[in-house]
Amino acid sequence: MNRQEIIEQLKLIQAGLTQDDNNKSKNRIDAVIENLKQPITLADFLGWEENAIYTDGNIYYKVKDGMLYFKIKKVWNLSGYNDNFNICYKFREYDKAGNIKFNLILRNPHRKRFGLQDDEKYFAICIQDGNIFHSKSSKNNSKYQVQFTFKEIEEIERKYNLKLGFYDIEEVEK
Numbered sequence: 799m800n801r802q803e804i805i806e807q808l809k810l811i812q813a814g815l816t817q818d819d820n821n822k823s824k825n826r827i828d829a830v831i832e833n834l835k836q837p838i839t840l841a842d843f844l845g846w847e848e849n850a851i852y853t854d855g856n857i858y859y860k861v862k863d864g865m866l867y868f869k870i871k872k873v874w875n876l877s878g879y880n881d882n883f884n885i886c887y888k889f890r891e892y893d894k895a896g897n898i899k900f901n902l903i904l905r906n907p908h909r910k911r912f913g914l915q916d917d918e919k920y921f922a923i924c925i926q927d928g929n930i931f932h933s934k935s936s937k938n939n940s941k942y943q944v945q946f947t948f949k950e951i952e953e954i955e956r957k958y959n960l961k962l963g964f965y966d967i968e969e970v971e972k
Contacts, residue, residue, distance in 0.1 A: 801834050899945040902965040920944050
């Protein structure tokens with residue numbers, strides 16, 4: 799169960815508490831939910847306590863202020879791994895690509911193999927009957943869908959039992 803699923807389960811439990819239940823229980827659940835919404839710390843990720851010292855038998859390590867340190871002889875040094883951790887934390891700032899649309903473009907050698915003209919390269923689905931074909935147009939219209947989200951592309955692969963490796967995925971310009 800991931801953190802979001804835990805939050806949803808706690809909300810269900812909280813919703814089941816009645817007016818007669820202790821408000822302290824509701825407040826405690828609120829505090830747990832807020833804690834789970836926070837980004838995981840390096841110490842939590844490693845399963846360590848902040849400022850506690852750990853060893854692999856040769857080198858001593860600790861997490862302090864979200865940074866990994868190691869000790870050689872008597873001096874604590876900032877670990878070079880922190881750059882990698884910071885890169886990973888940077889991913890948290892990225893936007894969700896859920897609404898970005900893409901065209902699936904059949905690569906040229908495969909167009910010839912399927913007997914298609916060079917401009918019949920866009921994967922398309924008929925909205926009414928779900929038939930798939932290749933279109934000359936890269937834009938959706940009232941009858942055909944030619945632009946898809948990543949989620950829709952995954953659904954196409956599942957629904958039609960297709961592997962779309964012959965296609966280039968190109969973002970539709972806004």
